[in-house]
Amino acid sequence: MRELNAVTLGGLRAVEAVARLGSLAAAADEMAVTVGAVSQRVQRVEAQLGTPLFHRGPKGLTPTQLGGEVAARLTRAMTELATAVRVARRGGDDRTLTVSVAPVLAEKWLVWRLQDFNMAHPDVRIRVDASITLVDPNATDVDVCLRVGRGGWPDVRAEKLLDHRVFPVCSPVLAERLAGPADLARVPIIRDTGNMFTWDTWLAPNGLDSSILGEGPSFSDGALCLDAAIAGQGVFLAWETVASNALRTGSLVAPFPGRYPTGHAYWFVTGRDIRKPRRIAAFEAWLRDELRRDVGADAP
Secondary structure (H helix, E strand, C coil), X not given: CHHHHHCCXXXXXXXXXXXXXXXXXXXXXXXXXXXXXXXXXXXXXXHHHCCCCEEEECCEEEECHHHHHHHHHHHHHHHHHHHHHHHHHHCCXXXXXXXXXXXXXXXXXXXXXXXXXXHHCCCCEEEEEECCCCCCCCCCCCCEEEEEECCCCCCEEEEEEEEEEEEEEECHHHHCCCCCHHHHHHCCEEEECCCCCCCHHHHXXXXXXXXXXXXXXXXXCHHHHHHHHHCCCCEXXXXXXXXXXXXXXXXXXXXXXXXXXXXXXXXXXXXXXXXCCHHHHHHHHHHHXXXXXXXXXXXX
C-alpha cells in the first residue's frame, strides 16, 4: 500500500464523490466542505498522479475513461472504509439498527409504532435518522432506508412495501360542508409545495380537475399540512400512512370514499451487496405487518 503515500486520502475521497454524485456541489454537500475545496482536492490528486481524471466542460466535470475506472475502484474501497467506521462506532455491537426515513413519515407514522417493535424485539435498538436526503446505505452507517418514490435507484436493493395512495382529509367541522367532491370548490385547500403528485391524482377519478380548487394555505412540509388540516384550516390531500393516527383519534376525517395511487410506492431499501442480518429481517417483517394492518391488504 505504499502507493497511497503519493496521494492524499481526502483528495481520493473528493475524486470518488464527484464521479459518483456527478457534480462538485453534490460532493461538497456530502463531504461538508466548500465547492472550492473539493475542486482543489481533485486538482491536487490529478497533479500527484500526473494525469487528468476529469474532463472540464460547461456542464462541469465528467470522468475520463481512466477516471471512471479509478472512481469505480475508489467507490468499492470507500464503501469498505465506511463499513469499517460503522463497525468501529458501534464497538462491534450489531444490536443497533439505523433507519433513514422522511421526517413526515417518521413523525406521523413510525414513532407511534416503534414501541411495539421494541417490545417484540428488546435486543434491537432502533436509531431513526429523519432526513429528506436520499442516503446511500452502501457508504454510510444507515442500515435501512424507508423511501417513497418510483424505485429504480442505482446501487441499492429496493423491495416494495406497498403502493402509495392519497385521499382528502379535513377536520370534522369542515367535513359538514362537504356533501360531494365538487364541494371542494367552496372550502380552503391546503397545499404541500413539496409533493410528488398533484390534486388531480384524486380529482381525475372523480371526474374533476384541480381548476375547481380555491385558495388556501401552503406549506413546504407534509406534517405542517396535516396539522393545518387538524386545526380546521382546509382540506389536505394526505398519504394513507401520514393521516392514519389522526383518523384513528377522530381529529381528522375522510369526507369522501376513494383512495387512489400516485404512481409511487413505499420501499424498503438496503445496500446492494449487504447481507440482511436478523435485526434487519425482523424490522422488515414487522414493518410489513404494521402497514398491512394500518393501510390495507395490498401490502405484499
